[in-house]
Amino acid sequence: MHYLKYFILFIFSSYLFFNSCDVIDEPFKDNTFIPIDTSSTIIGDTLVQTERAVIVEDFTGHRCKNCPKASKAIRELDSLFGSKIVPLAIHAGPSNFTGTNNDYPIDFTTQEGDDIATHFGIFALPMGLVQRLDYPNSHQKTYSAWSALTFLELAKSPEALFSLNAEYDSLSRTAVLNYSVELSSNQTNPLWIAVYIKESEIIAPQLMPNNARNETYIHKNVFRNAPLGPLGNLISQNGGEVGQIFNGSITSNLDPLLNAKECEWVILLYDKSNYKVIQPGSTLVYP
Amino acid sequence: MRLILFIFTLCIPFIGVAQQQKIRAIIQSDAQWYLRDEILDPSGEYFPNERLLGQGFALFTYTDGDFQAGMRYENYQNVMLGFPTGYRGEGITYRYARVRKENWDITVGNFYEQFGSGLIFRSYEERGLGLDNAMDGFRIITKLNGGIKIKGVLGRQRKYFTKSEGVVRGADIEWSANELIPALGKKGVFFSTGASFVSKFQRGFDPILNLPQNVGAFAFRTNLNFKGVNWGTEWAYKINDPSYDNGYIYRPGNGLVSTISYSKKGLGILASIKRIDNMSFRSDRNGQQFDLFINFLPPTSEPHTYALVALYPYATQINGEIGGQFEINYMVPRGSPLGGKYGTKLSINSALSNSIDKSVLADGTRGQKGTQGYISEYFKFGPTIYFRDLNGSISHKFSKKHKSQISFFRLKYNKTVLNDGVGDITLLENPGMDSVITINAIVLENQFKLSNGQTIRNELQWSIADGFRGDMAMALIEWTINHDLTLAVQDIYNYGHPTPSRRIHYPIVSLIHFNGPTRVQVGYGRQQQGVFCVGGVCRVVPPSNGLSISLTTSL
Numbered sequence: 001m002h003y004l005k006y007f008i009l010f011i012f013s014s015y016l017f018f019n020s021c022d023v024i025d026e027p028f029k030d031n032t033f034i035p036i037d038t039s040s041t042i043i044g045d046t047l048v049q050t051e052r053a054v055i056v057e058d059f060t061g062h063r064c065k066n067c068p069k070a071s072k073a074i075r076e077l078d079s080l081f082g083s084k085i086v087p088l089a090i091h092a093g094p095s096n097f098t099g100t101n102n103d104y105p106i107d108f109t110t111q112e113g114d115d116i117a118t119h120f121g122i123f124a125l126p127m128g129l130v131q132r133l134d135y136p137n138s139h140q141k142t143y144s145a146w147s148a149l150t151f152l153e154l155a156k157s158p159e160a161l162f163s164l165n166a167e168y169d170s171l172s173r174t175a176v177l178n179y180s181v182e183l184s185s186n187q188t189n190p191l192w193i194a195v196y197i198k199e200s201e202i203i204a205p206q207l208m209p210n211n212a213r214n215e216t217y218i219h220k221n222v223f224r225n226a227p228l229g230p231l232g233n234l235i236s237q238n239g240g241e242v243g244q245i246f247n248g249s250i251t252s253n254l255d256p257l258l259n260a261k262e263c264e265w266v267i268l269l270y271d272k273s274n275y276k277v278i279q280p281g282s283t284l285v286y287p
Numbered sequence: 288m289r290l291i292l293f294i295f296t297l298c299i300p301f302i303g304v305a306q307q308q309k310i311r312a313i314i315q316s317d318a319q320w321y322l323r324d325e326i327l328d329p330s331g332e333y334f335p336n337e338r339l340l341g342q343g344f345a346l347f348t349y350t351d352g353d354f355q356a357g358m359r360y361e362n363y364q365n366v367m368l369g370f371p372t373g374y375r376g377e378g379i380t381y382r383y384a385r386v387r388k389e390n391w392d393i394t395v396g397n398f399y400e401q402f403g404s405g406l407i408f409r410s411y412e413e414r415g416l417g418l419d420n421a422m423d424g425f426r427i428i429t430k431l432n433g434g435i436k437i438k439g440v441l442g443r444q445r446k447y448f449t450k451s452e453g454v455v456r457g458a459d460i461e462w463s464a465n466e467l468i469p470a471l472g473k474k475g476v477f478f479s480t481g482a483s484f485v486s487k488f489q490r491g492f493d494p495i496l497n498l499p500q501n502v503g504a505f506a507f508r509t510n511l512n513f514k515g516v517n518w519g520t521e522w523a524y525k526i527n528d529p530s531y532d533n534g535y536i537y538r539p540g541n542g543l544v545s546t547i548s549y550s551k552k553g554l555g556i557l558a559s560i561k562r563i564d565n566m567s568f569r570s571d572r573n574g575q576q577f578d579l580f581i582n583f584l585p586p587t588s589e590p591h592t593y594a595l596v597a598l599y600p601y602a603t604q605i606n607g608e609i610g611g612q613f614e615i616n617y618m619v620p621r622g623s624p625l626g627g628k629y630g631t632k633l634s635i636n637s638a639l640s641n642s643i644d645k646s647v648l649a650d651g652t653r654g655q656k657g658t659q660g661y662i663s664e665y666f667k668f669g670p671t672i673y674f675r676d677l678n679g680s681i682s683h684k685f686s687k688k689h690k691s692q693i694s695f696f697r698l699k700y701n702k703t704v705l706n707d708g709v710g711d712i713t714l715l716e717n718p719g720m721d722s723v724i725t726i727n728a729i730v731l732e733n734q735f736k737l738s739n740g741q742t743i744r745n746e747l748q749w750s751i752a753d754g755f756r757g758d759m760a761m762a763l764i765e766w767t768i769n770h771d772l773t774l775a776v777q778d779i780y781n782y783g784h785p786t787p788s789r790r791i792h793y794p795i796v797s798l799i800h801f802n803g804p805t806r807v808q809v810g811y812g813r814q815q816q817g818v819f820c821v822g823g824v825c826r827v828v829p830p831s832n833g834l835s836i837s838l839t840t841s842l
Contacts, residue, residue: 008427008429008439020456020484020486020488020501020503021486021499021501021502021526022499022526023499023526023527024497024498024499024527024537026497027496027497027529027537027657027658028495028497028657029493029494029495029496029497065708065709080494095330095331095332095333096332096333096829099330099332101330121372121375123371123372123373124372124575124576137449138446138449138452141573142531142573142575144530144531144535144572145573147493147494147495148491148492148494148498151492151493151494152492209709209713210709210716210717210720211703211707211709212717212720
């Protein structure tokens with residue numbers, strides 16, 4: 001027994017010391033990441049995806065001082081991965097971060113955005129979902145984790161690819177999205193489609209990390225509505241096989257307050273059993 | 288399924304042994320019914336959609352000789368305002384089996400543990416905060432000859448109803464010289480020393496950064512006690528650990544805590560210093576708030592209990608702070624002019640905390656991701672005042688039935704850092720934007736024992752602040768009706784709030800009933816918005832109004 005103690009101590013100590021410290025001399029990777037955006041091509045009026053894409057849903061608020069840091073993380077992702085990233089800024093969550101007052105008069109919240117936040121149990125801002133991974137226990141990701149998760153997701157082969165075609169009637173402000181999605185992998189669980197409209201380049205006040213109010217902050221990718229509802233519609237109860245194609249069309253009357261030229265459709269194909277997004281896509285409302 | 292089997296296995300020994308009093312249970316349940324208060328919260332932004340929120344737990348422990356097992360069931364339907372809303376739902380969050388035999392102590396499942404003062408490892412629970420970073424894995428503790436004690440831990444930490452992605456492993460060795468050299472004790476010398484090593488593993492994927500997947504930290508400590516003087520010091524070092532907390536810088540962290548104290552009859556003196564530099568250590572580099580902390584950075588300021596002063600608590604600044612504390616307690620002897628018949632207790636306490644020096648790197652940057660972050664001279668103070676505290680009290684017992692205490696406080700409180708959570712790097716880049724509030728307060732407390740065995744205790748508090756919450760006054764009266772029933776009424780009047788509409792009262796009435804191990808508390812009133820801290824770790828408390836009920840019992 002006496003020697004057993006020393007033996008266990010030796011084994012445990014050896015394990016710790018030989019496996020426990022990664023001292024990094026060069027923090028930045030040598031092979032500088034140069035994004036080459038080959039994620040989609042335009043054929044006629046139709047955007048045709050050729051690679052996997054990742055949606056990053058950023059739950060944010062104009063009175064949340066750390067939220068601009070998350071927006072910065074989105075911009076970094078955008079510069080790294082281009083249109084392989086589908087960002088969506090959903091103003092929802094704790095009302096002391098998202099509510100309006102004299103300093104922050106514009107209400108960016110929406111009922112559908114609130115419903116999405118409630119569904120995913122968003123309890124703090126800024127908080128995000130990357131491809132809605134790891135639901136229901138650890139799906140909420142802080143912005144510092146987004147780039148690594150995105151990187152991992154993009155390294156995988158696409159499981160489905162969208163072809164998107166948008167139409168817009170500026171007189172009636174009617175927007176139409178025609179989609180076609182082809183499975184690149186077999187799916188066995190129920191497949192759902194969710195469709196959202198987002199708007200960018202909105203100038204409105206934002207509380208900044210230094211507690212100052214930036215009156216001319218440019219809000220991007222702001223979630224505006226969900227024509228099919230916050231969680232969308234079922235398109236296949238039993239999944240589908242490689243090569244199977246699902247088509248559809250969604251129509252939405254754009255709110256007069258929205259700038260159609262800065263709006264985009266966002267579409268998700270997801271596995272309803274775990275809410276994991278199989279493939280997202282986006283295209284301009286006003287092509 | 289494995290969990291059910293595990294629970295069943297734990298329950299088998301329970302059958303038929305309940306009469307042997309080897310099963311212990313602790314049960315607590317808290318609930319609050321929230322009322323809309325348009326004065327406290329005009330826009331209703333803090334008012335929950337769910338009117339009644341409640342949470343509770345039941346901890347069962349079974350002991351049979353050398354063997355112990357236990358489990359804790361928790362329920363949040365839904366979690367009360369101010370607690371981390373990551374607590375949703377219910378489940379068994381803590382279960383373990385432990386054997387202690389001869390010099391061995393082995394635990395599998397969940398456990399809490401601490402190495403030294405916790406600078407590199409402390410797994411603990413603080414229910415008042417909603418903090419629980421329990422380990423789930425195994426722990427071995429053994430004693431060797433000559434006063435050597437060794438601990439080894441391996442596992443993952445709790446995060447609400449899930450676990451951290453990162454794995455924590457650590458070892459601690461402590462040597463008590465007195466066990467090897469008993470003669471030391473005869474001369475009044477007690478000496479121990481120890482060393483710890485902790486490492487975490489978390490996968491690291493980043494398109495730009497080479498992230499360290501294994502991050503190690505070590506610490507050394509000593510403790511010497513000689514004729515009333517006790518001196519304890521711990522120093523810790525952590526290798527590069529880019530994280531959300533430090534803005535993904537690669538600077539190693541370090542921490543030093545040293546405390547010397549002296550005590551003899553009627554006199555106690557304590558002095559401590561602390562320097563923390565980039566010592567946030569979590570099992571998830573992206574963790575926030577108080578999720579998944581591996582270590583604990585002990586505070587060096589006095590936790591205040593009087594309500595008006597407690598509204599300005601100090602929270603340890605994990606990215607860097609330097610400061611210290613000095614405290615002296617003196618009991619004026621009985622029979623002296625100041626001491627009177629029963630003696631008088633005098634107490635003075637002071638604490639300070641500042642930012643550390645964070646000078647720019649050679650390339651002119653500071654705090655940038657992927658760099659060493661900054662340069663810091665070890666004992667040089669940074670420009671940002673975090674906290675100052677000077678307080679004193681005189682406590683005198685006038686008779687067997689009456690005693691009083693008067694206390695004075697002068698605080699400097701950096702609202703921008705401690706209340707708003709703005710980091711020191713941001714302040715360095717925006718000098719002069721922080722708001723340091725000066726608070727002066729006085730508290731008079733009296734306690735009277737009545738002839739019928741009842742007790743009356745009252746507090747009168749008054750604080751003056753040059754901003755933030757402004758001036759406040761408070762009165763409290765607590766009536767212990769008998770040994771199992773206490774009624775308390777208090778009101779805080781924030782008459783000097785800078786915003787006229789917030790110059791309001793915060794009344795609270797509470798009734799506490801004791802019945803053996805059972806405690807029931809019912810309260811009704813307004814809760815002021817603030818920050819609640821335990822041990823330098825804090826959470827934000829939103830304003831609320833309503834009826835609260837709390838039940839605690841043990842079986």
